[in-house]
Amino acid sequence: xxxxxxxxxxxxxxxxxxxxxxxxxxxxxxxxxxxxxxxxxxxxxxxxxxxxxxxxxxxxxxxxxxxxxxxxxxxxxxxxxxxxxxxxxxxxxxxxxxxxxxxxxxxxxxxxxxxxxxxxxxxxxxxxxxxxxxxxxxxxxxxxxxxxxxxxxxxx
Numbered sequence: 001x002x003x004x005x006x007x008x009x010x011x012x013x014x015x016x017x018x019x020x021x022x023x024x025x026x027x028x029x030x031x032x033x034x035x036x037x038x039x040x041x042x043x044x045x046x047x048x049x050x051x052x053x054x055x056x057x058x059x060x061x062x063x064x065x066x067x068x069x070x071x072x073x074x075x076x077x078x079x080x081x082x083x084x085x086x087x088x089x090x091x092x093x094x095x096x097x098x099x100x101x102x103x104x105x106x107x108x109x110x111x112x113x114x115x116x117x118x119x120x121x122x123x124x125x126x127x128x129x130x131x132x133x134x135x136x137x138x139x140x141x142x143x144x145x146x147x148x149x150x151x152x153x154x155x156x
């Protein structure tokens with residue numbers, strides 16, 4: 001019974017926060033695509049180096065070693081650019097979500113009765129509002145796309 005209530009509560013929490021993500025869904029999709037592509041690009045250097053060690057060096061194929069250096073440099077450059085764009089997108093998205101959440105919490109607190117504030121610790125409320133919004137912002141900045149990148153890297 002308690003587990004069903006907890007699962008129901010988790011689903012409603014996810015739906016609630018999905019509502020905050022909805023205005024930024026393009027940012028989120030682009031960030032996930034950048035993360036996925038970056039994860040796939042992380043696999044390229046290992047394959048190029050494997051080929052150099054197993055094929056190019058034993059066969060004394062110096063030309064491929066030169067091409068491989070170019071491939072590795074291009075891979076690192078593209079991956080760095082994708083990381084930069086993803087970071088910009090995710091930061092903008094996380095700041096927007098945190099601002100919307102803070103606004104909604106502010107308006108909700110405006111509707112609370114004065115007796116609520118007489119009985120509540122104002123410092124604790126302020127700390128919760130500030131810290132929780134920072135936590136949510138950090139989650140969307142650093143944690144939301146890691147799942148995709150990790151899964152693709154593991155699969156690769």
